[in-house]
Amino acid sequence: FSPITYSDHLSPPSNLSLTRDVCLQYSPPEELNGSYGFEIKEMRKLLDGHNVEERDWLYGLMMQSNLFNRKERGGKIFVSPDYNQTMEQQREVTMKRIWYLLQKGVFKGWLTETGPDAEQKKFALYEVCGIYDYSIIAKLGVHFLLWGNAVKFFGTKRHDDKWLKDTEDYVVKGCLVMTELGHGSNVKGIETVTTYDPRTGEFVINTPCESAQKYWIGEAANYATHAIVISQLNINGTNQGIHVFIAQIRDQDGNICPNIRIADCGHKIGLNGVGNGRIWFDNLRIPRDYLLNSVANVSSDGQYVSAIKNPDQRFGAFLAPLTAGRVTISSSAIYSAKLGLAVAIRYSLSRRAFSAVDNGPEVLLLDYPSHQRRLLPLLAKTTPETNKAIHVVSSGFKAVLTWHNMRTLQECREACGGQSVKTENRVGHLKGDYDVQTTFEGDNNVLMQQVSKALFAEYVSCKKRNKPFKGLGLEHMNSSRPVLPTQLTSSTLRCSQFQKNVFSLRERDLLERYTSEVAQLQGRGESREFSFLLNHQLSEDLSRAFTEKAILQTFLDAEAKIRAGSIKDVLGLVRSMYALICLEEDPSLLRYGYLSRDNVGDVRREVSKLCGELRPHALALVTSFGIPDAFLGPIAFNWVDVNAWSSV
Numbered sequence: 001f002s003p004i005t006y007s008d009h010l011s012p013p014s015n016l017s018l019t020r021d022v023c024l025q026y027s028p029p030e031e032l033n034g035s036y037g038f039e040i041k042e043m044r045k046l047l048d049g050h051n052v053e054e055r056d057w058l059y060g061l062m063m064q065s066n067l068f069n070r071k072e073r074g075g076k077i078f079v080s081p082d083y084n085q086t087m088e089q090q091r092e093v094t095m096k097r098i099w100y101l102l103q104k105g106v107f108k109g110w111l112t113e114t115g116p117d118a119e120q121k122k123f124a125l126y127e128v129c130g131i132y133d134y135s136i137i138a139k140l141g142v143h144f145l146l147w148g149n150a151v152k153f154f155g156t157k158r159h160d161d162k163w164l165k166d167t168e169d170y171v172v173k174g175c176l177v178m179t180e181l182g183h184g185s186n187v188k189g190i191e192t193v194t195t196y197d198p199r200t201g202e203f204v205i206n207t208p209c210e211s212a213q214k215y216w217i218g219e220a221a222n223y224a225t226h227a228i229v230i231s232q233l234n235i236n237g238t239n240q241g242i243h244v245f246i247a248q249i250r251d252q253d254g255n256i257c258p259n260i261r262i263a264d265c266g267h268k269i270g271l272n273g274v275g276n277g278r279i280w281f282d283n284l285r286i287p288r289d290y291l292l293n294s295v296a297n298v299s300s301d302g303q304y305v306s307a308i309k310n311p312d313q314r315f316g317a318f319l320a321p322l323t324a325g326r327v328t329i330s331s332s333a334i335y336s337a338k339l340g341l342a343v344a345i346r347y348s349l350s351r352r353a354f355s356a357v358d359n360g361p362e363v364l365l366l367d368y369p370s371h372q373r374r375l376l377p378l379l380a381k382t383t384p385e386t387n388k389a390i391h392v393v394s395s396g397f398k399a400v401l402t403w404h405n406m407r408t409l410q411e412c413r414e415a416c417g418g419q420s421v422k423t424e425n426r427v428g429h430l431k432g433d434y435d436v437q438t439t440f441e442g443d444n445n446v447l448m449q450q451v452s453k454a455l456f457a458e459y460v461s462c463k464k465r466n467k468p469f470k471g472l473g474l475e476h477m478n479s480s481r482p483v484l485p486t487q488l489t490s491s492t493l494r495c496s497q498f499q500k501n502v503f504s505l506r507e508r509d510l511l512e513r514y515t516s517e518v519a520q521l522q523g524r525g526e527s528r529e530f531s532f533l534l535n536h537q538l539s540e541d542l543s544r545a546f547t548e549k550a551i552l553q554t555f556l557d558a559e560a561k562i563r564a565g566s567i568k569d570v571l572g573l574v575r576s577m578y579a580l581i582c583l584e585e586d587p588s589l590l591r592y593g594y595l596s597r598d599n600v601g602d603v604r605r606e607v608s609k610l611c612g613e614l615r616p617h618a619l620a621l622v623t624s625f626g627i628p629d630a631f632l633g634p635i636a637f638n639w640v641d642v643n644a645w646s647s648v
Helices: 006-010 040-048 052-063 087-103 116-132 134-154 157-168 311-319 322-348 369-382 394-415 417-421 427-438 444-465 496-523 528-534 536-560 566-585 597-623
Strands: 070-073 076-079 174-177 193-197 202-206 214-217 226-235 238-248 260-264 277-281 284-287 296-298 304-306 352-355 362-364
Touching (some): 040 566, 040 597, 052 076, 052 116, 087 134, 116 134, 116 322, 134 157, 134 174, 134 226, 134 322, 134 427, 174 214, 202 238, 226 296, 238 304, 238 311, 322 417, 322 427, 322 597, 369 394, 369 566, 369 597, 394 417, 394 427, 417 427, 444 536, 496 528, 496 536, 496 566, 528 536, 566 597
Parallel strands (some): 174 226, 193 226
Antiparallel strands (some): 193 202, 202 284, 214 277, 226 238, 260 277, 296 304
């Protein structure tokens, strides 16, 4: 018996020649040897939409600092979080990265400057931070968008003067304290109670039971010094509904304040750079001016005053700032999908597998029609610049785009095989970080119900007042119902007017069916809310139809502004792919008879044709995302050198 040492496994037998003549070598994508089919920089301006120079400036700041875990792999520099760190280490280094960006002026004006230009710059820089690590933008979102925006929207000038500049400079570190153990999406049902003591001029906040403990509160576990507390307000025995308060939860040395208990939520499937915590309030007293009083106020003698008399309207006003959070969630989901696709498509343009003929060369992954089918429709769904449309109805976009992101990351993970299991290649770990998006700041299924309810209310209101539809993109319902051709040729399927017609017909029919079903149930004595619940499937179909039509419109608006040329031609292919894959994946088109079985077959065949036509543009499109090489995974480039013995 001869023992085998560790080195024996790694050293090839002396009689085996591993020369470059017989070994598989990395070949860069053929597209790099020639010219792209369109101007990359112009396409990037279209896709990013704004602040391209500021985005590149921030990419550069991160690439030049060792805080962002610079590593050399295969002759290239990469930056990505170190996923081998403990939860505590991830939280600490994420905070250090935020301090670095603060010192470089990245957050200047995020709360103290106003206007569209300032908002666009903020969101552009926010998106770039997310390309590096979602934990960073989750922390920034809690601090600026939830805490900071709550002060801006709910407070008055005295609150702005006291809190905004200190928040922007991180003298104050804020969080939003809304979700409870027993109540998440149902904000109206939260159990935390605040009363007013006219003798001292203070509000008193209490956690009356364990289900009322505040849960999943971002940054509460470690760093937050102040909190926006969402609580029921009880004045003289009358519950006035939820209101918004400021409470200090730590002193400047990080010590937890009296009458507050805080516990850590612990390790999570992702986002471990964010310290989520649980909070209990035990007769916590706060000054009267810590009520953010733009919507309602309590006088010094304890009288409740509000210009909004309707409790439901008041509740809606209190939830308005969450729109900004949903907008950024939707946008970051798209950028995450872009990152996954950039890695997976680049890998598929250099990795080969199997031969099409005996003894022939192996075939590139992206030359297989099945691989094109896996990735290119997802690329089409990721390409439209949707920031403007997101503001139309943040709920629908947040749901559809975060679901799309998770599906895209899963497909990219599988399309890269075992290499994507390695965290350095980014794709696999992104799934764990971004999964939470489907439930935080509103469970996606609940948000889709909100969209359908808004459409229902608009439909009923217009019909009742006998007024034309105006708003929510429903103007098409003022015209006669479009008639679709029975024979769907290739040119018909790619025609923008046909695509617009079929999307409009689907939305119109589903809205009419939904309102009719709800009305019938109400006619039999059921409540409106229960009638909504019984029609949950129609509700989701309608909300998806509405959101996908809004995204299609962003394609059409973008195309209309571009002069004839290569970019317009490629966008036309991408738009047709988006429209047809939406039709192919929606069973309601066949269920309700908008398309025949033969039509559905026509759509499927056309999608396959479009895959082949988009294949030559795949690398150019993901390059147009503008993500620097350093932020992608090593398998996006020379994956042979990265894994060579010399790199061990």
